[in-house]
Amino acid sequence: MSHVASLDIVQTDIRRVEERMYAQANEHHPELQAALKHLVVSGGKRVRPALTLLVGEMLEGEKERLITLAAAIEMLHTATLVHDDLIDGSLLRRGIPTLNAQWSPGATVLTGDFIFAKAARLAAETDSVRVMRLFAETLAVIVNGEITQMFSSQGLASREDYYQRIYAKTASMFELAATAAAELSPVSESVLSAMQRFGYEIGMAFQIVDDILDFTGEQERVGKPVANDLRHGLITLPALYYYEAHPDDERMEAVINTGINDKEIEELISDIRQSSAVKQALVEARNFAERGVAELEILPNNQARSAVIEVAYYIVDREL
Amino acid sequence: MSHVASLDIVQTDIRRVEERMYAQANEHHPELQAALKHLVVSGGKRVRPALTLLVGEMLEGEKERLITLAAAIEMLHTATLVHDDLIDGSLLRRGIPTLNAQWSPGATVLTGDFIFAKAARLAAETDSVRVMRLFAETLAVIVNGEITQMFSSQGLASREDYYQRIYAKTASMFELAATAAAELSPVSESVLSAMQRFGYEIGMAFQIVDDILDFTGEQERVGKPVANDLRHGLITLPALYYYEAHPDDERMEAVINTGINDKEIEELISDIRQSSAVKQALVEARNFAERGVAELEILPNNQARSAVIEVAYYIVDREL
Numbered sequence: 001m002s003h004v005a006s007l008d009i010v011q012t013d014i015r016r017v018e019e020r021m022y023a024q025a026n027e028h029h030p031e032l033q034a035a036l037k038h039l040v041v042s043g044g045k046r047v048r049p050a051l052t053l054l055v056g057e058m059l060e061g062e063k064e065r066l067i068t069l070a071a072a073i074e075m076l077h078t079a080t081l082v083h084d085d086l087i088d089g090s091l092l093r094r095g096i097p098t099l100n101a102q103w104s105p106g107a108t109v110l111t112g113d114f115i116f117a118k119a120a121r122l123a124a125e126t127d128s129v130r131v132m133r134l135f136a137e138t139l140a141v142i143v144n145g146e147i148t149q150m151f152s153s154q155g156l157a158s159r160e161d162y163y164q165r166i167y168a169k170t171a172s173m174f175e176l177a178a179t180a181a182a183e184l185s186p187v188s189e190s191v192l193s194a195m196q197r198f199g200y201e202i203g204m205a206f207q208i209v210d211d212i213l214d215f216t217g218e219q220e221r222v223g224k225p226v227a228n229d230l231r232h233g234l235i236t237l238p239a240l241y242y243y244e245a246h247p248d249d250e251r252m253e254a255v256i257n258t259g260i261n262d263k264e265i266e267e268l269i270s271d272i273r274q275s276s277a278v279k280q281a282l283v284e285a286r287n288f289a290e291r292g293v294a295e296l297e298i299l300p301n302n303q304a305r306s307a308v309i310e311v312a313y314y315i316v317d318r319e320l
Numbered sequence: 321m322s323h324v325a326s327l328d329i330v331q332t333d334i335r336r337v338e339e340r341m342y343a344q345a346n347e348h349h350p351e352l353q354a355a356l357k358h359l360v361v362s363g364g365k366r367v368r369p370a371l372t373l374l375v376g377e378m379l380e381g382e383k384e385r386l387i388t389l390a391a392a393i394e395m396l397h398t399a400t401l402v403h404d405d406l407i408d409g410s411l412l413r414r415g416i417p418t419l420n421a422q423w424s425p426g427a428t429v430l431t432g433d434f435i436f437a438k439a440a441r442l443a444a445e446t447d448s449v450r451v452m453r454l455f456a457e458t459l460a461v462i463v464n465g466e467i468t469q470m471f472s473s474q475g476l477a478s479r480e481d482y483y484q485r486i487y488a489k490t491a492s493m494f495e496l497a498a499t500a501a502a503e504l505s506p507v508s509e510s511v512l513s514a515m516q517r518f519g520y521e522i523g524m525a526f527q528i529v530d531d532i533l534d535f536t537g538e539q540e541r542v543g544k545p546v547a548n549d550l551r552h553g554l555i556t557l558p559a560l561y562y563y564e565a566h567p568d569d570e571r572m573e574a575v576i577n578t579g580i581n582d583k584e585i586e587e588l589i590s591d592i593r594q595s596s597a598v599k600q601a602l603v604e605a606r607n608f609a610e611r612g613v614a615e616l617e618i619l620p621n622n623q624a625r626s627a628v629i630e631v632a633y634y635i636v637d638r639e640l
Contacts, residue, residue, distance in 0.1 A: 087426035106407035121456035136440035143434040
């Protein structure tokens with residue numbers, strides 16, 4: 001991340017966000033402290049808190065409350081990952097053992113619950129009832145999305161289904177980050193709405209790029225097999241575009257419903273990678289990011305705004 | 321419950337609380353709606369919302385906000401039960417199949433999370449940041465208590481350990497109910513503190529009585545074997561008193577650590593039931609309830625206060 005200047009700028013604040021996260025286990029059971037430390041240390045790129053802080057800075061929000069908010073958002077994100085990894089039986093995340101790889105299912109469920117509680121506590125510390133509401137609503141959207149996916153008959157989802165799914169899974173949290181940062185800043189309702197749309201658009205872009213990287217990334221770097229989603233029958237945007245262009249390719253039907261052999265899946269993945277589908281998906285991600293950036297035109301053109309724009313484009317161009 | 325007049329009085333409001341609970345799944349996945357309906361229908365005596373409403377009425381809080389608060393509290397309680405039953409592998413609660421008896425562990429975790437989200441959303445609807453904080457803190461206390469119990473080496477806990485455990489498990493939620501109802505009412509800080517202590521005391525009384533009923537209840541009525549906790553190596557107040565009076569009874573050590581055969585456990589349970597330990601525990605529960613009721617002396621003596629006192633004593637005298 002060091003090549004993105006605006007992300008460099010917030011690194012000191014991100015350290016403070018992480019300290020706030022650690023501190024949530026103080027005065028609680030030592031195992032909870034150890035679990036939280038493990039989770040914070042094995043955390044990712046901190047895109048959500050970085051976005052929260054940069055949007056807040058752009059809107060001249062108060063730094064302390066923004067750090068609290070950013071910690072609350074990353075805690076909420078972390079709690080959902082703890083339960084997701086348990087439910088999916090994932091043993092590694094970013095190459096580091098997950099909590100459920102080391103703990104019983106019961107202890108993992110409870111640790112997730114504890115982190116939800118602490119996310120809510122941090123959100124309450126922002127002293128904004130509207131921020132609290134956004135938190136609760138976002139968690140409901142995320143969980144409802146997961147339940148919907150769990151109970152849906154797997155099928156060749158439409159692009160509309162795909163967008164609903166990635167909104168629930170990812171964009172809702174980006175929307176929360178940008179909107180809540182605006183809530184804690186002295187801005188008008190129209191700026192607030194613009195920030196909500198900005199968060200939505202770049203959140204969508206972020207997940208599409210994640211789904212592209214699943215196809216294009218090298219296994220060593222990503223830490224899981226190429227096209228891991230497709231191998232599990234999950235159809236993301238590159239595969240959707242490929243299928244739209246090749247509606248008669250029976251392997252697509254097979255990968256979801258009837259099953260597909262090892263040779264065929266490798267060939268299918270190779271065909272999708274070589275098709276124009278990946279590029280089409282990238283164009284779509286850029287469209288989302290550009291619509292997001294366009295929402296920033298309501299604000300004065302200054303350095304803080306440039307930093308937010310830089311992050312928005314980093315989201316699309318990272319690791320490609 | 322029909323013999324307790326003050327509980328009869330709030331039945332209409334309790335129906336409204338349940339409607340608020342149902343409504344939380346509106347516009348979400350049908351399976352979530354079905355799960356929530358199942359949970360609400362199989363709900364218990366609604367002691368927590370009843371207490372919330374009666375305390376709120378006594379303090380002249382606004383009815384609509386109190387109903388929202390009561391729904392939030394019962395949702396929080398319900399969410400913790402969903403995860404507890406999953407973790408404990410309990411297949412029945414109050415004689416009705418638990419969610420985890422019918423659903424996958426993953427779906428059950430997510431449904432619990434969804435109900436947490438909706439509890440937080442309802443709490444936010446009270447428009448009180450202090451109420452939101454209390455909610456988040458209470459959930460952290462409950463989960464920390466469960467984690468502590470999970471990681472503690474089972475042993476002959478002290479009475480102090482026992483009180484800490486039942487505070488986390490039960491009294492914290494009663495404290496929340498009474499304190500949050502006071503937060504939504506036009507009262508002084510000293511009344512607020514008195515209500516917090518009131519909630520604490522009667523919550524402790526409630527759990528001690530639960531633990532007594534575990535020993536004295538008839539299997540058919542309680543829906544689980546007599547002394548179910550002791551059979552699982554969990555030492556509650558009656559067993560603690562018994563052990564204090566019989567420190568040389570090696571069966572107590574055996575039931576926790578080395579194991580005990582069927583004949584011996586039945587004899588031990590019978591001995592505890594016939595000892596003065598049950599009565600001692602009941603005296604202790606009454607002491608808690610009386611200290612709780614004494615906190616109400618700060619308030620004018622009127623019908624609403626009498627209703628709260630009636631519920632406080634009902635908590636000790638129920639089903640004995």
